[in-house]
Amino acid sequence: xxISKLNIIKLIALIAIGLVSIGxxxxxxxxxxxxAGGQKIEVSSYGVSVYNxxxxxxxxxxxxxxxxxxxxxxEHLENKLTLSNNGDLLSQALVSFNxxxxxxxxxxxxxxxENSKGESTVNYSVEYTNGGIKITRKVSLQTITPTAIGxxxxxxxxxxxxxxxxxxxxxGDTVNSYLINIALKANKVPTIIGExxxxxxxxxxxxxxxxxxxxxxxxxxxxxxxxxxxxxxLLELKTSTQKAKDETVSQMIYFGN
Amino acid sequence: xxxxxxxxxxxxxxxxxxxxxxxxKIFLAWIVGAFLWFAIYFSAFYGLQFxxxxxxxxxxxxxxxxxxxxxxINIGYYLLKERPKPDFNNLQIGVFLLAFTSVVYFLIxxxxxxxxxxxxxxxxxxxxxxxxxxxGKLSFFTTKISDTFTFTSYSPLFGILLSLPKIIFQRGxxxxxxxxxxxxxxxxxxxxxxxxxxxxxxxxxxxxxAVLSSLTFEAIIAYSALFLIPQTMVAxxxxxxxxxxxxxxxxxxxxxxxxxxxxxxxVGPLCLAFxxxxxxxxxxxxxxxxxxxxxxxxxxxxxxxxxxxxxxxWQVLSIEEASHFNFSVFEKAxxxxxxxxxxxxxALIGFFSILKSKSYSQKIILxxxxxxxxxxxxxxxxxLKFYVLGHYLTxxxxxxxxxALVSNFSNLLKAISFTLLTVSLAxxxxxxxxxxxxxxxxxxxxxxxxxxxLDASLFLASYNKKGNGFLVSDxxxxxxxxxxxxxxxxxxxxxxxxxxKALESIxxxxxxxxxxxxxxxxxxxxxxxxxxxRQVLFAVGGRYFQWQALPKNQRESTFYNVWSPKNITxxxxxxxxxxxxxxxxxxxxxxxxxxxxxxL
Numbered sequence: 026x027x028i029s030k031l032n033i034i035k036l037i038a039l040i041a042i043g044l045v046s047i048g049x050x051x052x053x054x055x056x057x058x059x060x061a062g063g064q065k066i067e068v069s070s071y072g073v074s075v076y077n078x079x080x081x082x083x084x085x086x087x088x089x090x091x092x093x094x095x096x097x098x099x100e101h102l103e104n105k106l107t108l109s110n111n112g113d114l115l116s117q118a119l120v121s122f123n124x125x126x127x128x129x130x131x132x133x134x135x136x137x138x139e140n141s142k143g144e145s146t147v148n149y150s151v152e153y154t155n156g157g158i159k160i161t162r163k164v165s166l167q168t169i170t171p172t173a174i175g176x177x178x179x180x181x182x183x184x185x186x187x188x189x190x191x192x193x194x195x196x197g198d199t200v201n202s203y204l205i206n207i208a209l210k211a212n213k214v215p216t217i218i219g220e221x222x223x224x225x226x227x228x229x230x231x232x233x234x235x236x237x238x239x240x241x242x243x244x245x246x247x248x249x250x251x252x253x254x255x256x257x258x259l260l261e262l263k264t265s266t267q268k269a270k271d272e273t274v275s276q277m278i279y280f281g282n
Numbered sequence: 283x284x285x286x287x288x289x290x291x292x293x294x295x296x297x298x299x300x301x302x303x304x305x306x307k308i309f310l311a312w313i314v315g316a317f318l319w320f321a322i323y324f325s326a327f328y329g330l331q332f333x334x335x336x337x338x339x340x341x342x343x344x345x346x347x348x349x350x351x352x353x354x355i356n357i358g359y360y361l362l363k364e365r366p367k368p369d370f371n372n373l374q375i376g377v378f379l380l381a382f383t384s385v386v387y388f389l390i391x392x393x394x395x396x397x398x399x400x401x402x403x404x405x406x407x408x409x410x411x412x413x414x415x416x417x418g419k420l421s422f423f424t425t426k427i428s429d430t431f432t433f434t435s436y437s438p439l440f441g442i443l444l445s446l447p448k449i450i451f452q453r454g455x456x457x458x459x460x461x462x463x464x465x466x467x468x469x470x471x472x473x474x475x476x477x478x479x480x481x482x483x484x485x486x487x488x489x490x491x492a493v494l495s496s497l498t499f500e501a502i503i504a505y506s507a508l509f510l511i512p513q514t515m516v517a518x519x520x521x522x523x524x525x526x527x528x529x530x531x532x533x534x535x536x537x538x539x540x541x542x543x544x545x546x547x548x549v550g551p552l553c554l555a556f557x558x559x560x561x562x563x564x565x566x567x568x569x570x571x572x573x574x575x576x577x578x579x580x581x582x583x584x585x586x587x588x589x590x591x592x593x594x595x596w597q598v599l600s601i602e603e604a605s606h607f608n609f610s611v612f613e614k615a616x617x618x619x620x621x622x623x624x625x626x627x628x629a630l631i632g633f634f635s636i637l638k639s640k641s642y643s644q645k646i647i648l649x650x651x652x653x654x655x656x657x658x659x660x661x662x663x664x665x666l667k668f669y670v671l672g673h674y675l676t677x678x679x680x681x682x683x684x685x686a687l688v689s690n691f692s693n694l695l696k697a698i699s700f701t702l703l704t705v706s707l708a709x710x711x712x713x714x715x716x717x718x719x720x721x722x723x724x725x726x727x728x729x730x731x732x733x734x735x736l737d738a739s740l741f742l743a744s745y746n747k748k749g750n751g752f753l754v755s756d757x758x759x760x761x762x763x764x765x766x767x768x769x770x771x772x773x774x775x776x777x778x779x780x781x782x783k784a785l786e787s788i789x790x791x792x793x794x795x796x797x798x799x800x801x802x803x804x805x806x807x808x809x810x811x812x813x814x815x816r817q818v819l820f821a822v823g824g825r826y827f828q829w830q831a832l833p834k835n836q837r838e839s840t841f842y843n844v845w846s847p848k849n850i851t852x853x854x855x856x857x858x859x860x861x862x863x864x865x866x867x868x869x870x871x872x873x874x875x876x877x878x879x880x881x882l
Contacts (some may be wrong), residue, residue, distance in 0.1 A: 028695070031688070031690070032690055032691060032695075035687040035688070035690075035691075036686060036687075036691070036695065036699070038701070039684070039687050039699050039703070040702060041687070042624060042625070042627050042628065042706075043702045043703055043705075043706035044706070045623075045624055045707075046623025046624045046625060046706045046707075047409065047623065047706050047709050047710070048623075049619055049623050049624055050620075050623050050709055050710045050713045050714075051709075051713070052622055053713065054394060056832050057366075057720075069720075069721060071832075071842060072833075081851045081853075083829075087833055089627055089835055089836075090529060091678040100489050104718065104835075108610065108613070114615065151843065179831060181831070181853070182790075182827050182830060182853065182854070183829045183851075183853035183854070184853075185856065199790050199791075201793070203792050203860065204792070235852075235853055236852075236853050236856050237852070237853075255790065256789065257789075257834060258788055258790075258831060259831075276704070
């Protein structure tokens with residue numbers, strides 16, 4: 026049986042398309058989950074979500090909740106999230122390489138949206154490092170050079186925010202005797218603050234506890250102003266910026282047992 | 283499970299038996315039957331209203347059984363009289379496709395989704411509609427039957443056909459649907475085979491088209507092969523009709539057109555236009571050169587559509603959900619890579635190969651494929667829906683490209699090439715379906731609904747014997763529980779903004795009277811359904827608590843949902859205990875995922 030040259034070329038073309046198709050498929054598999062440190066970190070089109078070992082949501086991140094500050098003015102980084110992905114092809118390949126070859130545990134989530142001042146892009150990088158996760162936000166706003174970035178965590182529904190001074194924080198409109206009792210049982214001093222009122226100075230660590238009083242996670246505080254909107258489970262760490270066009274801010278989160 | 287397997291067949295068999303009185307063509311008989319059942323339902327509905335008889339389901343059941351028995355006798359008489367010989371070649375193809383689609387469907391697609399768990403989020407609104415129709419609630423406008431429908435994009439024809447198994451066998455539809463979607467999948471492979479055989483007159487290529495159809499899954503908006511919904515049904519009907527349209531009598535052409543339009547008001551007209559071109563083109567004095575010019579113009583149209591993306595994108599419907607279905611050209615390119623890998627390169631080869639060929643039918647299909655592809659991928663929200671038809675047409679052009687490469691190969695080399703391509707496609711399909719299922723993990727299953735939620739639905743159905751129950755929960759629980767229990771909700775998953783705001787307002791509240799007042803303020807959007815004796819039920823569960831934890835804008839959007847079941851966490855339980863210990867709520871039922879309260 027002899028095969029003509031033309032048929033050989035056709036066969037090679039066919040095999041090449043088949044193989045490249047498989048290659049493209051494998052490259053398109055997004056790196057959107059990490060199970061480092063016993064937590065599951067998941068990037069979806071809605072946000073970055075972090076779950077504990079029992080698959081219960083600990084907190085989530087979204088540019089729809091994060092803020093930028095322009096002097097006294099404050100607005101969400103994105104009021105409308107138009108597009109998000111796990112990075113472009115190059116970034117994905119780089120993350121895949123770092124994670125599989127260099128043993129890193131990193132996920133990226135790039136978002137494109139807009140707020141009342143124009144288009145904005147917020148790129149999240151979540152990396153497991155030093156026994157916790159480091160969350161880095163790279164913010165680029167079209168027309169604004171922000172004076173501060175409000176890094177917001179949407180914490181678990183029934184979590185309670187406490188600090189290293191044994192205070193448990195509540196907003197006036199959501200606090201009730203049931204919650205106060207839980208705080209007292211956990212040996213915390215119930216402290217009422219307004220939604221726009223920052224936590225007292227001197228807090229060096231925030232400790233998020235469950236209704237059973239056990240620590241779920243902790244966040245080191247290094248000069249940030251802290252705000253709580255209990256109704257929406259939003260915990261904000263307001264970080265001053267360098268007033269540059271592109272700003273990068275980060276925070277560490279450690280997990281309880 | 284086995285009963286639902288047989289019951290699911292009735293979705294296809296009863297309309298077929300009804301239409302069989304008028305034609306021996308299998309697909310046409312089904313279409314005629316579907317049309318007749320649409321007419322029978324409305325006639326029975328208005329007739330019984332006129333006679334003031336309130337027994338719609340019984341009348342439909344008797345009619346369905348009577349017509350089916352008569353038709354079976356008629357078929358038996360025909361078989362005895364004519365003694366037709368079976369076509370073993372076609373039978374072999376059918377058995378192969380049955381085996382192939384079964385392997386792909388049950389071992390890959392439904393591998394971790396055992397009976398009756400589901401992967402199609404849209405089925406619940408159709409089940410709700412079919413349930414209501416079964417109870418004798420009928421209107422030409424779906425929005426007047428249930429407030430789950432916020433606009434009318436199809437007639438109740440699909441719901442009527444779905445209600446037939448429900449009325450006749452009096453079984454819940456979710457298990458039936460589990461099987462129905464396999465039959466749909468199998469039929470898409472058959473339809474792909476038949477149209478490819480018509481176009482290429484080559485069984486090997488037709489088989490390749492069927493395999494290609496089975497292994498390409500449009501995992502967003504279109505869902506051609508794996509989901510059974512009105513838009514996929516209408517495309518499937520159109521492709522079956524396309525394979526035999528020239529032999530249709532005029533009356534059947536009219537009936538087919540009506541069924542296509544009733545099945546889907548948006549995709550139906552496109553399918554009708556597609557069939558009109560196929561029917562009329564051979565009757566016109568068109569030259570091959572003219573068709574080539576048209577194909578090149580169609581390609582120009584497609585390039586223009588791609589260019590249009592750089593000027594902007596347009597939202598066709600004013601509903602909020604539509605804004606989330608405007609995709610950039612790069613996102614769409616990503617979709618195509620996920621669905622096809624780089625198999626569209628074969629379509630490019632197919633384009634030039636068909637231009638060189640002397641086949642009228644291939645050139646017409648090429649033009650239609652390019653135009654439908656262009657329309658589907660134009661920068662308008664929801665237009666990707668049109669790709670339900672594009673699925674079949676694009677595959678034909680891909681097959682033409684592969685045919686151009688293998689045309690001079692020996693049979694052995696052809697077999698090796700087809701095997702390699704099938705393996706490559708299977709890997710693409712495997713990855714593609716994994717991506718789709720990614721947010722649907724629940725324990726060891728991949729599903730949008732759990733056994734716990736079905737158990738809760740059974741409880742609700744038995745509790746709601748008087749039919750005055752009104753359930754309040756988060757959108758996804760409302761959607762699932764309403765479909766499977768028949769207990770009314772405000773809008774299901776499409777609950778309106780005021781209901782969403784009422785639910786938001788009770789988030790984190792530990793004031794039971796306030797929670798009760800807010801829940802009681804929620805009313806069905808259909809005036810006729812506002813029952814003064816309603817029994818209000820409040821369901822909270824893992825999904826509810828996760829939905830309440832979503833950002834505000836996501837809670838107020840119909841686009842965002844909690845897509846998979848969730849367990850109640852120990853912390854959620856403290857809230858359930860709080861409600862249980864209040865005077866305003868009485869716990870009626872609880873399992874690991876859901877607690878259902880009666881609002882006192």
